[in-house]
Amino acid sequence: MEEARSELEREEDEEATELLRDRFRLSTISIVEAQAKKSDMEISEPIVACISDLAFKYTEQLAKDLELFSQHAGRKTVNMEDVILSAHRNKHLASSLRSFCNDLKAKEIPSERKRKKASRKGDKASTSVVHIPDL
Secondary structure: OHHHHHHHHHHHHHHHHHHHHHHHHHHHHHHHHHHHHHOOOOOOHHHHHHHHHHHHHHHHHHHHHHHHHHHHOOOOOOOHHHHHHHOOOOHHHHHHHHHHHHHHHHHOOHHHHHHHHHHOOOOOOOOOOOOOOOO
16 A cells, blocks of 8 residues: 555656646747847757756755755755855855845835745754745
8 A cells, every 4th residue: 555655646646747847948948049039040949948857956965965965954845045055066056046146135124024034943044034936
């Protein structure tokens, strides 16, 4: 019985991954096509597919890294510090992410900031969690 449930869960996970991969691919293709048009360039379909696959694989690895960083810090939630840490090899990207994080903190309403601090007494990180909406 448990094996059947486990098999069903695995199949559902695979279906969800395929759906995400397809949506990601479509988004990537539209970005590549828009940038190509903007730059007055043509990009062949196999190259667009390759870019899409590489971007998806990179994103999968990034998600795994972010999960590991948050677990290592004893948290269950990924925060901006984890994202910035993931960019440590790319100084320009890390700098841009820090700037983005500081801008978010500056825009945050003071009363909301106090409420977040009070609710995170056990969490050592003092950065905000960024929610990225579905496309």
